[in-house]
Amino acid sequence: MRKHTRTFKKGIHFPDMKYLAKDKPIEPMPPSEHYFVALSQHIGAPAKPVVEVGATVAAGTLIARADGMISANVFSPVSGTVAGIETRKNKQGANAPFIHIKNDFKNREEFMPPADVSDARAVRERIGEAGIVGLGGAGFPTLVKLSPSKPVDILIINAAECEPYLTCDYRVMLDRTEEFVKGVKILSSCLGVARTVIGIEENKMEAYEKLRAFDGFELILLEKKYPQGGEKQLIYACCGRVVPAKALPMDVGVVVQNVATALAVYEAVEKGKPLYERVVTVSGKGVAEPKNLLVKTGTLFEEALDFCGGISEDTQKLIAGGPMMGTSLYDASGVFTKTDSGLLALTGEEANVSQPSNCISCGACARACPMNLMPMYIDFYALAGDFKTSEKYGTNHCIECGCCANVCPAKRPLVQSIRLAKAKLREKAK
Structure with a gap:
């Protein structure tokens, strides 16, 4: 018998294609020799470099500081040397600033001391220091969302992961369940909300059942429909509140955070680890061996594809992110940033590229x-x-x-x- 699910109005249904990678546990990406770390991995102003060429860094060393409130700190993903501060093409094809780190393979780390989980102010400060941004969308600085100017009473964790192919959040909930739950509870305590909800789509029943063993939050099963993970759609489905046009979730007493963000919050607060790596899905029928990888920021797309066995000759489209809201790539020379949840190689059959014709006014x-x-x-x-x-x-x-x-x-x-x-x-x- 199908469990009762909630949803929003309109939207679409289509094959989710998650079968390609959903059963692949998180696997760490092997270290690379070179990392090209973007200074703009978030919405708002790019971070400003605080290191010089030739400087020695460790994994977790601050290499660029947030420039203003809507910005975020950037950290070295490995130990090594700053080989350059240079201009490269970003995934949109525009020139952008990057810091080039050459790996020394010594695996040195530079973390912060653990923060006091019971002190909301200390938690917020740590989240800002660690450069944490929303990992499910535009990369809005998490510190700002945790400092609402209006009272909020509900925290919603977006576990819908409604984009086809992507399974990285699903694997986090399965493979790193306790750490994820701890991150959720840290966020809930920091905001002081009366109600914490995890909204999860019905195609993730294994994660749903595993999370039922924990307390401190409500689990709401959502219909498998796109865009179920859209912020306004998720809020309506989970608590029936409508976010008006030009308004923010906090205007209706809600804060929304992503699964990967909750995990990053746990690591920053309890381990002192800055955000310089995340779980991503490398998938599509063009990928020889789809995987869910723990990838460091600054890793070249082509290296991740090679680690997954390469791509087939009939690959017609490369996408950073999901197929609906991701960024089409002109080649695989770009690098992963904090906000990249996936890398897809789609065949001609999947991409279904067609020439547009005139609107037929069908509605x-x-x-x-x-x-x-x-x-x-x-x-x-x-x-x-x-x-x-x-x-x-x-x-x-x-x-x-x-x-x-x-x-x-x-x-x-x-x-x-x-x-x-x-x-x-x-x-x-x-």
Whole structure:
């Protein structure tokens, strides 16, 4: 008998493709000789370097300091030498600053002393010091989310992991259960909330059953539907609260954190370990041996793919992240950052790349949109250069989940049009 599940309105169903990697336990990525650590691994301002070329560092050494409130510290992932502070292409293809670390393979570590778990202020300070950001999305600094300007009474842990292929959060809940739960309890205590909820999709029953052995939180089983892990959709499904347009979760008394973020919080608070590595899923039918890897920031994508047996000749698309909201890559020369939850190699069959045709006004995109927008009109006005009118149709309310483009029979790149409109509206607002 199927257990009762909760969900949100609209959204889409499709094969989740998680079978490729869900049964693969977390495996540490072998050390590399060179790491290229991005100074912008989070939303907001890039961190500023605090080391010079030639400096000796250990795993956990601060190499770049947060530049302002919306920024985050960056740490060396290995012991070795600062070989350079240089400009490289990031995964979006733009020039960006990186610190090049040459590994000495001595495995020296430079951690902080454990923080006092019972002291909320000390916990928040440690989370900021450790450079922890949201590991399920844009990389918003966790310290800021734990310092809400309005009262909150609910903490929701986003364990939906609704993107196809990705299974890294699932494996964290299975392979590092106790550490994850401790991280959840640290976050709950820090916020002082009355209620802590873990929202988990019904395709993760093994993790659901394992978590039932612990107390201190509620487990809510969610329908397998995309984008179940969208912040506003998750909040509605878990506690029935609606986050208004232009509002934040704290405006309805909620803070949302990710599974991987909870694990990072545990490591920073109880072990003094800064955030310089995370679990990622390397998957897709183009990957010879899909895996869930513990990867250090600054690791080259191509090295992770090689460790997974390489990619097949019919690989047509590389994606950092998930197939719906991830970033398409022009090659595998990029590197992992804090916010990368996956690396996918999709075959032509999976990528299903088609040439767009004219809109047929079927309304499928509007029926699928979880934000109740009309993407076809935003697309129309964006391509016409009428960004002011596109804004009236809710351009800035779009969460870029990709539901509209996924269901469009004309294969129109609706998300790209909406992103264009957003960018032009930002330019105009300056």
